[in-house]
Amino acid sequence: EAxxxxxxxxxxxxxxxxxxxxxxxxxxxxxxxxxRQDTGHGLRLIHYSYGAGNLQIGDVPDGYKATRTTQEDFxxxxxxxxxxxTSLYFCASSWGDNNQAxxxxxxxxxxxx
Amino acid sequence: xxxVEQSPQSLVVRQGENCVLQCNYSVTPDNHLRWFKQDTxxxxxxxTVLVHENDKTSNGRYSATLDKDAKHSxxxxxxxxxDDTATYICVVGDRGSALGRxxxxxxxxxxxxx
Numbered sequence: 001e002a003x004x005x006x007x008x009x010x011x012x013x014x015x016x017x018x019x020x021x022x023x024x025x026x027x028x029x030x031x032x033x034x035x036r037q038d039t040g041h042g043l044r045l046i047h048y049s050y051g052a053g054n055l056q057i058g059d060v061p062d063g064y065k066a067t068r069t070t071q072e073d074f075x076x077x078x079x080x081x082x083x084x085x086t087s088l089y090f091c092a093s094s095w096g097d098n099n100q101a102x103x104x105x106x107x108x109x110x111x112x113x
Numbered sequence: 114x115x116x117v118e119q120s121p122q123s124l125v126v127r128q129g130e131n132c133v134l135q136c137n138y139s140v141t142p143d144n145h146l147r148w149f150k151q152d153t154x155x156x157x158x159x160x161t162v163l164v165h166e167n168d169k170t171s172n173g174r175y176s177a178t179l180d181k182d183a184k185h186s187x188x189x190x191x192x193x194x195x196d197d198t199a200t201y202i203c204v205v206g207d208r209g210s211a212l213g214r215x216x217x218x219x220x221x222x223x224x225x226x227x
Contacts, residue, residue: 004156042117042202042217043157059214090156097210101147101159 003027006091006105013081014113021076021108023091029103031096032074034058034066036087037107043090049074050096081112116140117218119203125224126193134221136186136203144209146179148188149202151220157202160188193225 004025013019025032031050035043045058047066055066063085065077078085088109094102117138126132136146145164149157161170163179163186170177174191190197203218 040219042115042204042219043215044217045214092156101149101162102215104156104158106154106156 004091004093004103004105006089006108008108009106010109012111012113015082017078017081017112019078019081019110021078021089021091021110023074023076023105024072025074025091025093025103026072027093027103028071029093029095030071031094031102032068033092033094033102034064034074034076035090035092036060036085037090038087046076046089078110081110083112086110086112114139115219116216117203117205119201119218119221121221122219123222123224125226128193128195128225128227130193131189131191132193132223134188134190134201134203134223136188136218138184138186138203138205138216138218140184140205140207140216142207143181143184143205144213145206146186147204147206148175148177148186149204151200151202153199160201190223193223195225195227197223198225199223 007022033048034046044060049068068074091105092102120135147162148160151157166181168179176189179186200220202220205216207213
């Protein structure tokens with residue numbers, strides 16, 4: 001069954017802390033995405049990738065790094081977390097065209113104190 | 114500037130009633146529009162996609178329309194159930210390929226009460 005799995009589901013860290021959010025997809029999709037969702041805003045694209053070793057910058061990349069180690073795994077790194085990065089983070093995967101909807105993970109809620 | 118506006122922000126209906134959610138956008142070009150359902154604490158799940166001018170789609174109790182001239186879409190939910198309680202998100206794709214971007218609305222929070 002097609003799936004996108006995120007871990008952890010919840011994370012609390014302190015300002016300046018180092019955080020890694022993980023995402024694994026079993027859909028054989030080429031594209032993977034990291035979004036953040038904040039109240040009153042639509043999802044905003046942080047980084048995306050179209051294959052292992054590839055990384056593309058999204059619309060709100062500042063303060064975030066990402067790495068696509070394999071076709072299945074995409075990581076989001078916050079090396080010096082700030083309170084403004086408190087948010088709900090979603091990973092998604094897709095074939096990259098509009099014929100099929102992207103599949104989303106269930107989200108990681110991150111709190112930076 | 115927000116390119117996808119949804120209304121209302123929130124809506125409370127009684128089980129069995131019908132409701133209509135609105136989406137207005139300024140994204141150009143507008144290749145397609147998709148409606149997602151997001152249950153509390155969950156990811157987004159696609160309900161339907163509209164591609165062509167004056168498209169209409171139906172998926173069970175969900176039906177949607179798209180007017181590309183007006184850059185406007187509606188999502189109709191018929192005979193609401195308690196399980197319809199969720200946030201409904203309108204997303205406009207500016208291209209059909211991976212070169213494009215998805216533009217997300219902030220969502221309409223629907224609450225269905227007994």
